[in-house]
Amino acid sequence: MTDKIWLASPHMSDEGYEMEFIKEAFDTNWVAPLGANVTGFENELAAKIDTKAAAALTTGTAAIHLALKAVGVSSGDIVFCQSLTFSATANPIIYQNAVPVFIDSDLETWNMDPSALEKAFIKYPSVKAVIIVHLYGLSADMDKIIEICSNYNVPIIEDAAESLGTYYKGKHTGALGDYGVFSFNGNKIITTSGGGMLVSNNEEQIAKARFWATQARDQARHYQHSELGFNYRMSNISAGIGRGQLKVLEQRVAKKRDIFDIYKKELGGLDGLAFMPINDWNVPNCWLSCITLNGAVRPLDVMVALEQENIESRPVWKPMHMQPFFAEYDYIGGTVSEQLYENGVCLPSDTKMSGKDLERVCTLVKGLWK
Incomplete structure (x- = not known):
């Protein structure tokens, strides 16, 4: 393993x-x-x-x-x-x-x-x-x-x-x-x-x-x-x-942002794959690097492929208005949160990841498009 x-x-x-x-x-x-x-x-x-x-x-x-x-x-x-x-x-x-x-x-x-x-x-x-x-x-x-x-x-x-x-x-x-x-x-x-x-x-x-x-x-x-x-x-x-x-918060933020940048560089050209939005007024800590998939490759494909290689990932949060406990309460808006849940994946974003770890993740993900 x-x-x-x-x-x-x-x-x-x-x-x-x-x-x-x-x-x-x-x-x-x-x-x-x-x-x-x-x-x-x-x-x-x-x-x-x-x-x-x-x-x-x-x-x-x-x-x-x-x-x-x-x-x-x-x-x-x-x-x-x-x-x-x-x-x-x-x-x-x-x-x-x-x-x-x-x-x-x-x-x-x-x-x-x-x-x-x-x-x-x-x-x-x-x-x-x-x-x-x-x-x-x-x-x-x-x-x-x-x-x-x-x-x-x-x-x-x-x-x-x-x-x-x-x-x-x-x-x-x-x-x-x-x-x-x-x-x-x-x-x-x-x-x-x-x-x-x-x-x-x-x-x-x-x-x-x-x-x-x-x-x-x-x-x-x-x-x-x-x-x-x-x-x-x-x-x-x-x-x-x-x-x-x-005392090491800035170091951790820098590493998280580096992880996101590497994913964007390596995976950015894949058909149907998009990254979480970074606005010019927002300097995010990139706590998790998240993608959405709107093509033939689906979130479960990515998560299962990574899981089989002992790599942890997860879906984007399931919205509260879709949760059984909160189903009785009102919801205002459209379907954006549902779409993000259905199409989203949180990629491994551990600050202890090495360059080889990131390469391993990217290679597995890119392999799903072959």
């Missing part, structure tokens, strides 16, 4: 930055729950993306959940949510007993279609929040989305789980809306083994999110709780990994 090539796997720094922070936590016995690494990771990430405050949490899902609480989403409220995404974007809407309305994507960005969003506002003017996604590290068309949401005075939550290191018109994704969310799952561009971050320029609300995430324990000698709390705070060990990983 040939060596495994992963879609995207954890990649610790060659310099050992992570172990330095972990060792400090062990040496000082600040293993859990909180400590200097948690505060340091929050401050360093906030500074990195030029936002005022951050809360380090157990998952990106938890960050979306607390963002929804922060903007006042409660039972029965409507929340607009990008349909083409992973279920973690939409699930917290249900946690709050709110009602998702799913919005189609456009081909120019693969993210929320501003024209469909405008139609959704006309149909549901009392919407409480909008969750957009920067899919696969591609920025949504934020100027248009911000303008529409501002007209209706509705807050924006950016699901930037896949887009740390992506820029929109010179600004970091995740720092453009009212709240931004990042994920540090094992497959993300940097990882804490599992974890997330909620960011905002609203320092008071981030402090409130930290309070909710620490079981909403009131300032009292005894254990007192006046609000519903959650066990959502990141551990000091995980935060130490994150601090080390943050």
